[in-house]
Amino acid sequence: MMVAAWTTSALAADANDWRRTAETDLDAMHDILVANHPAMVVAKDSAPFRAWLETGRVEAKKLLPAVRDELTYFDLLRFYAGGFRDSHIGAYWLKDPGRLKRPYIWPGFNLAWAGGGYIVTDHPPDTALPPAGAQLVACDGVPATALAHDRQERNGQDLTLDSQRRRHAFWLLWAGEGSLFLPPLKACTFTLSGGGPASSYALTYRPTKADSRPAPPARAQFGLSRWGQDGWWIGAPDMASDQAWKRTLTAVKTHLQAMRRARTVVVDVRGNTGGSGDFAYALANLLWGADMVNAGKPDLGPVVYRASRLNRDQLAAYLPQMKEINVQTGSAAILRRLLARYDEAIAAGRTTFTEEAPGRNQPLRPPPNPLRGQVIVLTDGACVSACLDLVDLFLALPNVRQAGTETDADTIFMEMTKAPLPSGHAGISFGHKAWVERPRGSNVSYHPTPGLSWTGNPADDAGERAWLAKAAGATP
Numbered sequence: 001m002m003v004a005a006w007t008t009s010a011l012a013a014d015a016n017d018w019r020r021t022a023e024t025d026l027d028a029m030h031d032i033l034v035a036n037h038p039a040m041v042v043a044k045d046s047a048p049f050r051a052w053l054e055t056g057r058v059e060a061k062k063l064l065p066a067v068r069d070e071l072t073y074f075d076l077l078r079f080y081a082g083g084f085r086d087s088h089i090g091a092y093w094l095k096d097p098g099r100l101k102r103p104y105i106w107p108g109f110n111l112a113w114a115g116g117g118y119i120v121t122d123h124p125p126d127t128a129l130p131p132a133g134a135q136l137v138a139c140d141g142v143p144a145t146a147l148a149h150d151r152q153e154r155n156g157q158d159l160t161l162d163s164q165r166r167r168h169a170f171w172l173l174w175a176g177e178g179s180l181f182l183p184p185l186k187a188c189t190f191t192l193s194g195g196g197p198a199s200s201y202a203l204t205y206r207p208t209k210a211d212s213r214p215a216p217p218a219r220a221q222f223g224l225s226r227w228g229q230d231g232w233w234i235g236a237p238d239m240a241s242d243q244a245w246k247r248t249l250t251a252v253k254t255h256l257q258a259m260r261r262a263r264t265v266v267v268d269v270r271g272n273t274g275g276s277g278d279f280a281y282a283l284a285n286l287l288w289g290a291d292m293v294n295a296g297k298p299d300l301g302p303v304v305y306r307a308s309r310l311n312r313d314q315l316a317a318y319l320p321q322m323k324e325i326n327v328q329t330g331s332a333a334i335l336r337r338l339l340a341r342y343d344e345a346i347a348a349g350r351t352t353f354t355e356e357a358p359g360r361n362q363p364l365r366p367p368p369n370p371l372r373g374q375v376i377v378l379t380d381g382a383c384v385s386a387c388l389d390l391v392d393l394f395l396a397l398p399n400v401r402q403a404g405t406e407t408d409a410d411t412i413f414m415e416m417t418k419a420p421l422p423s424g425h426a427g428i429s430f431g432h433k434a435w436v437e438r439p440r441g442s443n444v445s446y447h448p449t450p451g452l453s454w455t456g457n458p459a460d461d462a463g464e465r466a467w468l469a470k471a472a473g474a475t476p
Contacts, residue, residue, distance in 0.1 A: 015068035022073045023064055025421040026080060029091070029428045030057050032419050038306040038434040041351050045412050045434075045442040049084055056083040066180055070425065071102050075155070075180040077426055082156030085443060086411045087384050088431040092418070095425055103177045105184065105205040106212050111136060113162070113169035118144055120190065121170075130201050133193035139173070139185045139203075148172060155181040161445055163381030163406040166458075170214050175205055217380060218461035219271030224251035227465075230373075231264040231474050234283070239275030239386040245282070252286050259287070263373040264474040267394065270378060270404065274385025278331055280393050287375070288397055291367045296397045301437025303355045305338070307345035311432040314417040315339060375400040376472055379446065380458065384408035391446050392439075403452035403468055411442035 030053065034040055039049035060080040067073050077091040093100055109129045111118045118136040123129060136144045153159050157168050176182040184205050189198040220235040222244040227233040232255070234248065252259065259265055265287070284293045305311070316339055319332065338355070345353040377394050379387075379402055388410055394400050413431035420427045448454075452471050456463050468474070 018069055018073045019064050019067045021423045021425065022067045022076050023061065025073075025077060025423050025426060026057060026060055028421050029077065029080060032310070032428055033089075033430060036306055036308045036310050036417060036419075036432065037430050038304055038352070038413055038432060041306060042304050042434045042436055044436045048442075049086065049413075052083045052085075056080050059083070063180055069178065070099060071178055072180055074100060074426060077421075077428075078156050079154060079180070081428065082154075082158075085158050085160075086413060086431070087408060088410060088413060088416060088429065090429050092427050092429060093425070094420060094427055102179065104174050104182075104208055105177075106174050106208050107185075107203040107205055109173075110212075110214070111169045111172050113165040118148075118169055118172060128201070128204070130188070130190040130199070131192065134190035134199075135193075136172075137189040137191055137198050139188040151181055155179075158409075158443070160443070161381075161406065161409055163408055163445060166405070167381050173203070174208075215457075215459035217271070217382075217458035218464060220268040220378075223248055224255065227264065227266060228469060228474055230262055231266065232259045232262050233266045233268060235268045236279070236283075236390075237269070237271045239272060239277065239279050239390070241275075245279050249282055249286060252283065256286060260370050261372050264376060264472060265371065265373065266376045266378055266468070267390075268378045269383055269387050269390060270380040271382050272387040272390075273382050273408075274387050276331075277386040277389035277393075280386070280390035283390075284393055284397065287371060289367065289370055292369065293393075293397065295366050298392050298396045298439050299357065299437075300435050300439075301357050303357075304352050304434045304436050305342070305345075305355065306432050306434075307342055307350055307353055308432075309346060310419060311417050312339065312342035312346060314432070315342065315415075369398045371399065373399075374472065376452075376468065377402050378464075378468065379404045379407050379448070381405055381408055383446075384410050385414070388440070388446070395446070401449040401452060401472075402446055403448050403472065404454050404464070405448065405458075407446045409443045409445040412436065412438050413442075 033053065037049070039046035057080065060076055063076050063079065067076055074091065074093060081089050081091045108126065109123045110121045112121050113119075120130045120132050120134045120136075122132045138144060139147050142150065148159055148165075151172060152168050157164050159165050173185060173188070174182065175184040185203050187200055187202045189200045191198050220237040222235050222237060222241065225233050234252065236248070267283070281293065315335065319335055341353050341355070375394065375397070377391055377400060379391065383391065384407070388407060391402065391407065395402060411431070412435045413433070414435060415431055415433045416429055417432045418427055418429045454464050454467060456467065
């Protein structure tokens with residue numbers, strides 16, 4: 001009895017420690033954003049940020065009584081960060097990531113987002129489970145839409161984007177041990193694909209298995225390859241791998257004349273979650289030539305930087321990391337000039353400084369398009385940040401179409417700053433500059449060109465390639 005009493009007391013004390021830690025780090029997240037985020041000092045697209053900054057902290061503090069360990073501590077921080085609906089604002093773990101692996105259980109079947117509803121996916125025959133094709137109506141009296149809000153939007157997902165609904169539907173009914181947002185459900189009602197009244201099914205949770213989880217979505221593979229009889233395929237799964245980009249750009253340069261004569265060039269950015277937009281311009285300048293890119297690129301307008309010591313020091317840390325491609329595009333020189341602007345603004349006590357958009361040097365007439373065929377940008381729901389910069393640029397150039405599935409979205413607040421929180425367990429990331437006149441507004445995604453939407457299995461790479469050849473009129 002003495003051991004049991006001591007254990008209970010120790011667990012209660014540990015839970016109190018995590019609650020205090022969560023509250024301290026939550027307040028620090030708030031204060032870091034106030035002192036360093038550009039939405040505090042620009043009007044464009046800043047209203048949602050400012051509204052959640054305070055109300056979100058209040059809502060997060062209501063969750064403090066449920067915090068009892070490091071997993072629920074991080075749930076709370078992620079709830080606050082996710083409420084900004086800004087893909088560049090996030091909480092990240094600083095300790096051993098294995099400690100955040102939460103056990104999950106599932107009800108023996110999964111869901112997919114299709115046709116505006118949550119549909120049961122194929123599963124082994126079992127009359128205790130809703131049949132494949134049945135549509136979720138409600139669980140425990142909560143309608144499907146509200147259920148998704150409670151279990152997924154409060155857990156950091158943005159379900160205003162169809163791409164995120166598709167990506168996260170699979171796990172809607174899963175439960176996480178001790179999760180603030182994913183408790184087990186008792187019963188759900190479904191309408192069956194053949195019609196008739198809704199049917200109720202009791203949920204029986206069980207441990208997950210290898211086949212419980214979906215196959216990972218297809219991802220681009222870095223490099224240049226031939227595609228069919230008269231096409232080329234450029235794989236770009238990220239915007240950060242300097243050496244991989246160097247090899248890819250070298251290959252494009254080697255085969256450039258053949259690519260310019262080709263019927264189709266595919267730029268595959270599936271799985272690309274961003275990095276540096278310099279790579280997009282390096283590729284476009286090769287394919288079309290710098291004059292055409294300069295004439296056609298979107299006019300992003302001026303950039304407003306939030307002048308703070310934290311943002312300045314974060315930018316300075318990038319300088320030693322500059323690689324060959326970045327040097328070729330002049331990024332190192334630009335960064336040094338920005339650091340001087342930061343130092344000047346901070347010394348003068350200013351909270352911002354503005355970099356005007358560079359002049360276009362427009363030619364007397366647009367140069368002829370050197371590419372004979374079409375360019376297809378193949379996207380999926382992972383595409384965000386610098387990947388979206390690539391899509392911005394390429395869709396502004398001649399004879400380019402988007403295929404695949406809807407992209408993710410971001411805000412006008414870009415270029416990452418990271419800062420540890422007082423506990424040392426986690427940190428916060430956010431954008432430190434604002435594209436106040438960017439043509440694409442905050443949280444606007446890109447949808448494929450009509451007729452070029454892939455509705456098949458996200459994991460079926462071969463199927464998607466074969467479909468694209470037919471849909472785009474390419475020669476297989």
